[in-house]
Amino acid sequence: MSNHTLGRSLNPLALPLNGSALIEASAGTGKTFTIAILYVRLVLGHGQTEDSPLQNLLPPNLLVVTFTEAATKELRDRIRTRLTQAAEVFSGAPDESDPPAETALIYQLRNEGYPDPATWPDCRKKLLLAAEWMDEAAVSTIHGFCNRMLSEHAFDSGSLFKLTLETDQSELLDDAARDYWRTFVYPLPPALMDEALSHWKTPADLRKAVRNLIDDPDSLGTPPDNVRQAINQVASLRLERSQALKAHPWTQWQEEVTELLNDLNKRKRLHGGSKNAMVKSWHTLTAWAESEGLLPEGLDKAGFKNQTPEGLDDILKGSDPAPHHPAFDVIEELMAFSQNQPSAKSDILRHASHWIAERLESEKQKRSEMGFDDLLTRLDDALHGPRGDQLAATIRRQFPVALIDEFQDTDPVQYRIFDRIYDVESSDPDTCLLMIGDPKQAIYGFRGADIYTYLKARQGVKERTWTLGTNFRSAKPMVAAVNRVFEHSDQHSRDGAFLFGKGDTSPLPFQGVAANGTKRLWSVNGKVQPSLVFWAHESGEEGKDGNPKGLAKGAATADVAETCASEIARLLTLGQAGKAGFALPGHPDDLEPVTPKDIAILVNNRNEARAVRDALGRRRIKSVYLSDRDSVLTSQEAREMLCWLRAFAEPRQLACIRAALATPTLSQSWQALDRLLTDEIALDQEIERFMGYQQQWQKQGVLPMLRSFLMDFEVPGRLLQRPDGERRLTDILHIAELLQQDSLQLDGEHALVHHYTRILRAADEENEHRTLRLESDAGVVKVVTVHKSKGLEYPLVFLPFGTAYRAQSEKQAFVRYHDKQGKLVTVFDPNAEDVASADQERLGEDIRKLYVALTRARFATWVGAAALDSWPQSGLGYLIAGEASNRITDCLTRLGEGRPEITVTPLPEAEQTQYTEPAPEALGPALEPVRETKEDWWIASYSTIEYTGMAGTGIAFTGEVEDAQTQNLLEESTQEEGEETAPMPDTRNHHNFPKGAGPGTFLHELLEWCSQQGFQRIVDNPPRLREQLTRRCSTRGWNDWVEPLEQWLQSLISRPMQLQRSGTESVCLADLATLRPELEFWFESRNVSIGKLDQLVTHYTLNGADRPRVEENRFNGMLKGFIDLVFEHNGQYYVLDYKSNTLGEEDSAYTDQAMGNAILNKRYDLQYVLYLLALHRLLKARLPGYSYDQHIGGAVYLFLRGVHSASGGAFTDKPPRELIEHLDALFDGESVPGGVAA
Secondary structure, X not given: OOOOOOOEEOOOOOOOOOEEEEEEEOOOOOHHHHHHHHHHHXXXXXXXXXXXXXOOOOHHHEEEEEOOHHXXXXXXXXXXXXXXXXXXXXXXXXXXXXXXXXXXXXXXXXXXXXXXXXXXXXXXXXXXXXXXXXXXXXXXXXXHHHHHHHHHXXXXXXXXXXXXXXXXXHHHHHHHHHHHHHHHHXXXXXXXXXXXXXXXXXXXXXXXXXXXXXXXXXXXXXXXXXXXXXXXXXXXXXXXXXXXXXXXXXXXXXXXXXXXXXXXXXXXXXXXXXXXXXXXXXXXXXXXXXXXXXOOOOOOOHXXXXXXXXXXXXXXXXXOOOOOOHHHHHHHHHHHXXXXXXXXXXXXXXXXXXXXXXXXXXXXXXXXEEOHHHHHHHHHHHHOOOOHHHHHHHHHHHOOEXXXXXXXXXXXXXXXXXXXXXXXXXXXXXXXXXXXXXXHHOOOHHHOOOHHHHHHHHHHHOOOEEEEOEEOOOOHHHHHHHHHHHHHHHHHOOOOOOOOOOHHHOOXXXXXXXXXXXXXXXXXXXXXXXXXXXXXXXXXXXXXXXXEOOEOHHHHHHHHHHHHHHHHHHHHHHHHOOOEEEEEOOXXXXXXXXXXXXXXXXXXXXXXXXXXXXXXXXXXXOEXXXXXXXXXXXXXXXXXXXXXXXXXXOOOOHHHHHHHHOOHHHOOOHHHHHHHHHOHHHHHHHHHHHHHHHHHHHHHOHXXXXXXXXXXXXXXXXXXXXXXXXXXXXXXXXXXXXXXXXXXXXXXXXXXXXXXXXXXHOOOXXXXXXXXXXXXXXXXXXXXXXXXXXXXXXXXXXXXXXXXXXXOOOOOOEEEEEOXXXXXXXXXXXXXXXXXXXXXXXXXXXXXXXXXXXXXXXXXXEEEEEOEOOHHHOHHHHHOXXXXXXXXXXXXXXXXXXXXXXXXXXXXXXXXXXXXXXXXXXXXXXXXXXXXXXXXXXXXXXXXXXXXOOOOOOOOOOOOOXXXXXXXXHHHOOOOOOHHHOOOOOOOOOOOOOOOHHHHHHHHHHHHHHHHHOHHHHHHOHHHXXXXXXXXXXXXXXXXXXXXXXXXXXXXXXXXXXXXXXXXXXXXXXXXXXXXXXXXXXXXXEEEEHHHHHHHHHHHXXXXXXOOEEOOOEEEEEEEEEEEEEEEEOOEEXXXXXXXXXXXXXXXXXXXXXXXXXXXXXXXXXXXXXXXXXXXXXXXXXXXXOOHHHHEEEEEEEEHHHOOOOOOOEEEEOOXXXXXXXXXXXXXXXXXXXXXXX
């Protein structure tokens, strides 16, 4: 995968809404907001031509696809809100004086896109109509979309008109697994049946094993024809191997080895107890050699392990080598055979997966049913079938626009569907396909999401990849810390930060983001704290190989959990005292104290959650646990509920009533339960009570009956007194709601009991309705799995188990990974190479999980870094370039070196400090703001500077430059009026090419395209350039200019240009290896006097020559711009700007003097100085050992029409370092020398 480019920064008001594009939205960069703004533009038809089919679209024509019902609802609501806001902006009402960012962007859309107020009523009408239609909007899950297409287009899709969607197919799968068991396992003779039972005890176990294999059985390889024969063959192999091992002279070896061991004991090299165990093992070996048994018993005992070459060497005293005997080698073979026997598990799994998949499909056809996955495969099959073209065209007409959210979670089938409909690579301008996601957050591989599918789409869109590059969530130090972790990994890890290669050429590059989130900072005791804290936990010991010894996972988990809880208790106590919280810089009294609701602890699984919640509980800190994989049906309360339901349904069955009353939740005493066995009156009372529950169930429903039952036994009051009571009560009420919903589709109590029994068997299957709910919205600490935390944010985050992971193993029946073509393959009986490939993908997902975890916090994150065995194979271990020979502390220290926002410390000692929860306060009067409104703040650019003293050069534009195209247009518009309307000459060359803003922007875009393609590739492939020119010129009616433009561009690319005014250094564009076109920059400007800026630039550049003076104004906020080209040559970095200005009608007009005068007249000196300041700041942050004098080459302003002049059209300048340093200070709000006025 080569020829990858970094995505361009996205301006949501300028993004072309035609063809296909990929929008990469890093964590916290406003993805949902961007989708809503793009939706507003699509409703308005903004940026579309009048005859475009993408005009006059309404919500039913705008397809928005996401992956959960909850996300669908949120998107629909956000879009409706944004449409209503936009309608208000177009209403003609007075503008808000200080609108929020969202509304300000809509004002900008109105003012720039629809400057004529006469058009506003029509726009408002479109927006209000769309808002009213949002209930009919095509916002759905991928499965909902597929279901609708299959039903609405039944003829073209070849699907039945009446096809029932069965969302829960667990019962059907259960039946198929039982049928397989009856057909193939039951008939096996005992010896062969033992092989099957050694892997799966019941049909339910087999069902779990094949559940993830039946989706694509063809990828599993050819199954055996006969299961019995496959098992028999494996049994024969095992027997042959056993017989071969038995054939060795064990009796003879017994005497020889016993004598050898006695000798070692006499020489004090072997302990007597160890020797006796080793001698005793020989009785077992000789007996086994004469028996029918496959293996000797007790092979895992020390007596056998110590008689392998390695084991004997370890146990012997002294430095002399251990004696050798062939028996020791054979015992090692015997132990290896016992641990890795030939198995029929893979053959059975492959056979069962094929058979059960076919059975399921057959049964679904008989019942006219579809499952969720069938929706996708059926639509995919239809789109690639005989009527596929017609179906794709029909869907395209129905939905000319599609926005796919969370695109990184797409699987190959889903992508094939959208690619077939919209043809990603061809990018049809009559349609619009926007794929929005973040590949760094692709963490749902276990659900079928496929990062390789994302990369395929990225290849398809090519340069049409855009990025949201500013984090609007987190504080600047937090963003900087996360940028540092992944940039460090990109430089120092073997395969780049995300395992797809290093740097910009990676198909999955890491692009750091700017920070524009909260301005508060995490502060303790009046001091700003680091935003990323690593707790290094090491054993401090060395292993035999000299490497640091790893920690035991169980002990390390307990240690880090205790420290995590201890630190939270300390911080919360400080928060109560007003000493820890979120402070506003410069306002020490403005502190928001930290409270429990500000803290989240991210874990990988339930066991980690239990460890940390227990530690919190011991310090009286309340917490809740939330997972997106844990089902409420796996809880203890779910099984108790089954006992209760059986008693309600069969109140005369004494065993059922007794079982119900004995459940722990009811907390009945042993005496009360015993009385039911001896006291008939008490028993009759309970029977009567449960008969009452049955009647209430029949009359009112299962939910009201369960609530009455819980209140009668005082369950809520009793549970809420327990530490885990809120969790348990939430689960009970959740299950009661599920039962009420299911009962509406069932007939009677017994049907519901049967249904509930069945779904309990499939409790571990994912179902969003059964996922554990948050038991409390109160201000408590949240313990959340990393998967569940995706998309959420928290002020403070603890990631205590940062080095925990689950590696792939050769003991697995199968592994899955992507081959070199990016196709997912399943390998049974994997070898070491297969396991390594699968584990590499596991590592990749772990790294992306870590990215998700590290980007949840707004202010600070604590990471537990325990040096477990093989910790370098964890996601964190890889990112910090860990090796087995390294101490984890050393690796982390290199990461944090010179970074105040990152700190590394040994794991603090846990304290048992108790946290005292404050008593709830009574509500007081409503708060009123007391702070004054902040100073004016805006985004400016070079183009906002205004001038005096020279007619015709003033630039009155004062708005924000949103993209490179707008900036180029502004610069080109400074050319003299009337130039563009000059008569067309008879001869066409670069001097008489049309002049003005439009042609100038045209040339900029052509050169940008050339740089993106690669200048040398353009020189080597002239037809490619000619094709592009033909297409672009034809849209402007400039067909006669194709050949002159081709010659002109080839000259610009191939002709050397001077890089220094002395003429000692030159290069042509085609020879540039390291370059970056249209580099966007932003940096802060703190109340900068533009007059002072002008004085400095005039004093230090171009000999202080006269030039137009700027009008006094200020920059306060952010300065933004786009540099046409940044390149590196011979270790120096240059900024290059293309200028299409006309200085004369002959090549001789483009002298250094003439170009210098044009630079001064247009004040391009200010422009290139600001560009060099931006480059200086970038290199200072990114380039080790950076020096302005050494690494900056200067500015090159390439006057395109002077390409054949003696100067080559290149005007160069390198301002002195003093100027750049003064400007650096000026923009940081610092004072600079005053006496520099020209």
